[in-house]
Amino acid sequence: MNELSQDQETDIQEAEQNTETELNEAELKASEQGWTPKEQWNGDPDRWVGADEFLERGEKHNGILRERNEKLISEVHAVKKELLDSVRQFGEATRKAEERAFQRAMKELKAQQRNAVENSDPDAWESLEHEKESLQNEFEKNNKPPEQQYNPDQDPAYISWHEKNKWYNDDFDMTVYANQIAPIVASKLGNSNTPEFYNTISEQVRKKFAKNFRNVNRDAPSPVQGTAQEGGKPGKGGNKYNDLPADAKAACDKFVKQGMMSQEEYVKEYFNQ
DSSP states (O other), X not given: OOOOOHHHHHHHHHXXXXXXXXXXXXXXXXXXXXXXXXXXXXXXXXXXXXXXHHHHHHHHHHHHHHHHHHHHHHHHHHHHHHHHHHHHHHHHHHHXXXXXXXXXXXXXXXXXXXXXXXXXXXXXXXXXXHHHHHHHHHHHHHTOOOOOOOOGGGOHHHHHHHHHOTTTTTSHHHHHHHHHHHHHHHHHHTOOSSHHHHHHHHHHHHHHTHHHHSOTTTXXXXXXXXXXXXXXXXXXXXXXXXXXXXXXXXXXXXXXXXTSSOHHHHHHHHTTO
């Protein structure tokens, strides 16, 4: 058997190192989504899967959920549009009928006022004038311009909140839950579409889906914890973002981008303060 040259051995070692790195990255990514290494798995051994398969299943599952969600939203919008069109058409026909009736009534009252003038009856004229004013007020009251429909994309409170909570509309389960509790929160607060309303929604979602906001590296040892005492408390080393190891910084950046937590919250939880 021919012996491998030094260059070939180096290439094989680099390939093995790259494969190990890829696997470690896959496991790290899978861990962020709830995957557990086999030696830490407490469930049915036959149901444990590797990180790559776990990620593949997750992507497939999320794709199905997104597709269903988009289809449901599309169907809701179609039904809503049809309903609004019908209501608008009915409302327009009703408004025109009321306007014709109003014009006929005003014309009749004016004719009666002319008769009152001809008969020199100022009391009758004044009474008819009150009738005209009452009819005018009632007509205007029933035909106020429709209020402008609420558009969250134009609401400063929503825009500011959504910039910090990108999970909304991106994560199916959390978005559905947020929409479900929104009427309840609005009822308890007595208002909606305010910073207090949106912040309360965030708090409730964080409680319900705490695992989605948990720092998966919180229990991992930090380079600055070399002098840490038992219990995971950091020593006199740093406890800022720049003190995080590279993998923790990557996870922190991802959580911040997705709106799951701020950089300060991640750093605080990482060092278990």
